[in-house]
Amino acid sequence: MNIVVFGGSGGIGSAIVKQVTRVFPDAAVFATWNRTRPTAESSVRWSQVDLCSENSIQEFSSQFNQVHWVINAAGMLHDDTQMPEKSLQQIEPEFFMHNVQLNALSTLLIAKHFRGALKDANGSEVTKQFATISAKVGSIEDNRLGGWYSYRCSKAALNMAIKNLSIEWSRTVPDICVTALHPGTTDTGLSAPFQRNVPEGKLFSADKVADCFVKLMVKMTTSDTGKFFSYDGEELPW
Numbered sequence: 001m002n003i004v005v006f007g008g009s010g011g012i013g014s015a016i017v018k019q020v021t022r023v024f025p026d027a028a029v030f031a032t033w034n035r036t037r038p039t040a041e042s043s044v045r046w047s048q049v050d051l052c053s054e055n056s057i058q059e060f061s062s063q064f065n066q067v068h069w070v071i072n073a074a075g076m077l078h079d080d081t082q083m084p085e086k087s088l089q090q091i092e093p094e095f096f097m098h099n100v101q102l103n104a105l106s107t108l109l110i111a112k113h114f115r116g117a118l119k120d121a122n123g124s125e126v127t128k129q130f131a132t133i134s135a136k137v138g139s140i141e142d143n144r145l146g147g148w149y150s151y152r153c154s155k156a157a158l159n160m161a162i163k164n165l166s167i168e169w170s171r172t173v174p175d176i177c178v179t180a181l182h183p184g185t186t187d188t189g190l191s192a193p194f195q196r197n198v199p200e201g202k203l204f205s206a207d208k209v210a211d212c213f214v215k216l217m218v219k220m221t222t223s224d225t226g227k228f229f230s231y232d233g234e235e236l237p238w
């Protein structure tokens, strides 16, 4: 079994890398980083991949003939230049486009370049999975607070991308489950500036979330394709 984790250097991504290594000791685990080269998990094959560059994704994909699980755990909410918008007047085109490029387009480009390896993969006991970490704030139906324009719009675009992909692949890539996963508020660099108002018991460790995600992915079958799941297995509205 071959497993590829994008964003393996991040808070949630590194916990997923650890967890899949534990749960599937015989699997070959490949993981990517962009700016922060990880030092842990020496059994993992690490590569630098910039998910904002199609060339970088394509070059990385060219080494694979078969991949059984692809998980994209890369993403952004803020960067060195800007925090998420509290109001319309704070929208900056460059920041908006960066959010869309990393949070939405990267998953489509990964799908484009890993389609062949996912299609050709066989011999694994668990269902083939293509999962991306989205966020409940990307749900249009669930939006009651507003704000965070760039992040919300990029995750809503990601959700549509996953739904679309699940429809196309149900016809053309046999036996695969395509999903968007919501981690809940998780203690990482991404959520660090916003943790003050999180209710007691609702800020999760990345290890807990990774454990939930891997358990969920082991259980999910092709009948779950095209769904948006919370870490606890609850199905979320798009």
Ligand SMILES: NC(=O)c1ccc[n+]([C@@H]2O[C@H](COP(=O)([O-])OP(=O)(O)OC[C@H]3O[C@@H](n4cnc5c(N)ncnc54)[C@H](OP(=O)(O)O)[C@@H]3O)[C@@H](O)[C@H]2O)c1
Binding pocket: 006, 007, 008, 009, 010, 011, 012, 013, 033, 034, 035, 036, 037, 049, 050, 051, 052, 073, 074, 075, 076, 077, 102, 133, 134, 135, 136, 182, 183, 184, 185, 186, 187, 188, 189, 190, 191
């Ligand atoms: N934490 C939460 O509370 C929370 C809640 C809801 C959803 N999420 C989602 O969960 C996912 C993981 O978030 P996290 O909390 O683990 O964030 P994080 O710790 O900040 O990790 C972000 C990851 O994205 C990677 N990345 C950033 N720019 C990249 C690029 N251009 N190319 C390739 N990789 C790039 C980073 O790589 P380098 O560090 O190597 O640059 C890092 O691995 C994101 O999609 C986020 O939206 C998180």
